[in-house]
Amino acid sequence: MKIPSLAGAVLLAAITAVLPPAAGARAAAAADTRVDIDVRAGLATVGATAIGVNHAIWDAQLGTPAVADLLGDAGVTMLRYPGGSYADIYHWRDHTAPGGYVAPGTDFDTFMAGARRTGAEPMIIANYGTGTAQEAADWVRYANVTKGYDATYWTIGNENYGNGHYGSAWEADDHADKSPRQYAAEIVAYSQAMKAVDPTIKIGAVLTMPGNWPDGIVGSGDTGTWNQEVLTRAGSAIDFVDVHWYPGGSTPAETLTRTAHIQDAVYLLRQQINQYAGTGASRIGISMTETNVEVGRNTQPGALFLADVYSGLLAQGVFTVQWWNVHNGLGTVSEVAGETDYGDYGLLSSGNCNTDDTVCQPALNTPFAPYHALSLVGDLARAGDRFVGTGSDNGLVSAHAVRRADGDLAVLLVNKDPDNAHTVALGYRGFTPAGGAPTVASYGNGDDGVRTGPEGSATAQTLEPYSISLITVRSGRTESGSPKAPGRPSATVTDRTATITWPAGAAGLKYEVYRQNGGVSEQLGETSGTSLTVGNLDPGRRYTVNVLARDGAGRLSQASPPVTFTTGAPATSSCTVKFRDTNDWGNGYVGAIDITNNAAAPVNGWTLAFTWPTGWQSVSSGWSATWSQEGRTVRVTSDAALAAGGTASVGFVGSYSGPNVLPTVFTLNGTVCAGA
The missing domain is CATH 3.20.20.80 (Glycosidases)
Known part of the structure; x- marks a missing residue:
């Protein structure tokens, strides 16, 4: 906390339209930003x-x-x-x-x-x-x-x-x-x-x-x-x-x-x-x-x-x-x-x-x-509303959305660009907006308060520099009679598969399983049962999944609560890698990696590779091999032979400026290794 001084007592830490910063219309501008909202991607x-x-x-x-x-x-x-x-x-x-x-x-x-x-x-x-x-x-x-x-x-x-x-x-x-x-x-x-x-x-x-x-x-x-x-x-x-x-x-x-x-x-x-x-x-x-x-x-x-x-x-x-x-x-x-x-x-x-x-x-x-x-x-964010997935192709424009109990959407757009307005094309998945101008509440740099009124369209808004806009989009279709959302799913995971299981709903329903991908979810499969095994997943990757129910009339439920899981390394492989954070000081650490050759023949010269889960992690220095990093990918190379059954140990100093999500999957000369 920030502590106040005694003397201070309170001192202490895709169609385009426009959203004008004040009453009146502007000429339409071409969209330079795409924001997608997917109600099939249910969040909290x-x-x-x-x-x-x-x-x-x-x-x-x-x-x-x-x-x-x-x-x-x-x-x-x-x-x-x-x-x-x-x-x-x-x-x-x-x-x-x-x-x-x-x-x-x-x-x-x-x-x-x-x-x-x-x-x-x-x-x-x-x-x-x-x-x-x-x-x-x-x-x-x-x-x-x-x-x-x-x-x-x-x-x-x-x-x-x-x-x-x-x-x-x-x-x-x-x-x-x-x-x-x-x-x-x-x-x-x-x-x-x-x-x-x-x-x-x-x-x-x-x-x-x-x-x-x-x-x-x-x-x-x-x-x-x-x-x-x-x-x-x-x-x-x-x-x-x-x-x-x-x-x-x-x-x-x-x-x-x-x-x-x-x-x-x-x-x-x-x-x-x-x-x-x-x-x-x-x-x-x-x-x-x-x-x-x-x-x-x-x-x-x-x-x-x-x-x-x-x-x-x-x-x-x-x-x-x-x-x-x-x-x-x-x-x-x-x-x-x-x-x-x-x-x-x-x-x-x-x-x-x-x-x-x-x-x-x-x-x-x-x-x-x-x-x-x-x-x-x-x-x-009103009690009972449900956040849903969003995605923006502009790093200076962030988007958040909730589904109201009545089926409407509220979309919050934040323009973090201090100098430029951005015209946003809004796309929807699993949701049909009604016609007419939506209600927009906005707050811009230096404003005395929030401005509210009908502006733009459901598919396009213009955001002034350094501004926040809340767009309420009416649903263009009735939600009555839709199936109840499935209960929270669970996942049983290997390195390349996940079996998603959920509670049974009413008789006669089919279930669709979606992987979240920002504002455009990917359907992984459908079934009339209460579990689905998904293959061809990437080892060491995080996935968030929702399940939706569809009845015989084609009506789709709202999304289940999400389940998030991370695939692991294979149970067996010709190599095994053990990764350890041996000494951490809050924004950096000493990392140790042991590489074991499980094959019957030696490996004459090797390259170990892994990818940082985030963009704020890096290798500062390394030893016992040659270390390099390009983007998020780290490569550790050695001309030495790694004997059959032998282990090579390398180390590095890592740095991070955000949550330090450690890598879990490594390849040796292109082969995905087992974890230790």
Whole structure:
């Protein structure tokens, strides 16, 4: 979190048409961008707590009617309290935070009154750093037994990996043992004490976001990373994990590329949960309770980032995303894209000035640009709506879409180009748009608020530079009588095949299996049964699949929940490769590869090849062979002979600037090797 100063109190982190930035028509422009939307590619369903924001006890506006109403108008459905790192010094009973500032009128009951006025569920942070399990249990009793608030979500601590165990210390922690092992033990104790009071609550544990410090680092005396230790030891005691993400970036353009990390980061985090949390790990949800940017916090880069990151995380099944913060206060003032940026992590102005009153923010509670982006996301992602697959051929234009319960589509387009408008041709799969101009809500650079009206067409929109547009597209056909969507499928996987299985639906249905591919899914097959084996898959590749049902009248159901799997290496081969990350420091590591020749004859000269799963991974240096990288493909060559049954060992220094998804498949002289 970003901690405020005591003095600041709220300082702290394909047809073309046009969408004009204001009323009136423009001449039609040729499309330069293609966006596809495929409702057959079903992603996550939006939950009741999706749109979140942080509220802090040092904010004197916490819970006021004006703020509660602004948050409600933006569609906020979850509020986090008492505020980041303050949670680990905060004692709810006497409303104190020794060493920190507590504003008057920010106690728990005031917070709950504001949350109820907003229409938001609370997420409460129990004090791990300087508190006890009994203190947390007493808070549950007061909230849910005495007051009847029905507060469901309780996280144990804030950024507890920042307690000095890995070298950096900003989080209060009075425990003599700062290790993830101790945190896990306390999680179990907190969970038991709190659920003894109210067994219906959900307990969250703090983890690190893959690709962000200290992910990948094994601390002194530990047997694994923070996430591995916490999940292994406390997985059975928790209901969700809680992560934060400040992706950094020295420029707005660099920051806005980081949303490309989302899918891989959530994938890795879910892998860690499934691998380490034990039986029933699939029940464990993921919350993102802090995110923000370092450049353009109050201006359009922050707004564009917010729209992209909320939509991207919710589409991947994160059940709540929460901006840091409602108010934060004046920071370093600069000009970004022609607008004054106050360096403020808040959604709303604190109305304060610098020490010599030469620079002042707008009036108290004036919305900054990210607030307007939040209101568009709140309109996009309503509880019960379903995200569906999208694809864009322009890296500066991102797209997100949801299917409404009534069959309509809402499409969010984000133009991250600060200088150029882009005319977008919209294509649909599994959906027929109605005629007429759709309703468009848009927010552009420097706008005072969101503009709404009928604009363009369902198949073409023009996006002004640095803008966000939400297009509501009416369905041109009725959904009545369509079969029910199949239940969540499962997959049994080899190196080149996957058997997809799903629950049976009504009699007489046929099922179609689709592989997601952005906004244009690929049909893998169809069957009247409840399983399908798919062949000719690529080893080491990730696939996401949906199943749809079609009845005798040709009506197609909505998509099943998705199943994601990665094919492996072959069980047997003439070679075996073992890959290890032997020493990780958070943005790089020492890798070791053992190559074994399983053939009866020696291999005289060899080339090992593999492909990085992402574009932000590379080899910095290597040894015991000649290393080269072209694009994502790495080749390791040697003139030496590899004897029958022999093993060659090579090593390298790898670097990464995002989620570090390790390669799983290797070829030796073109032959796919088995894994070890």
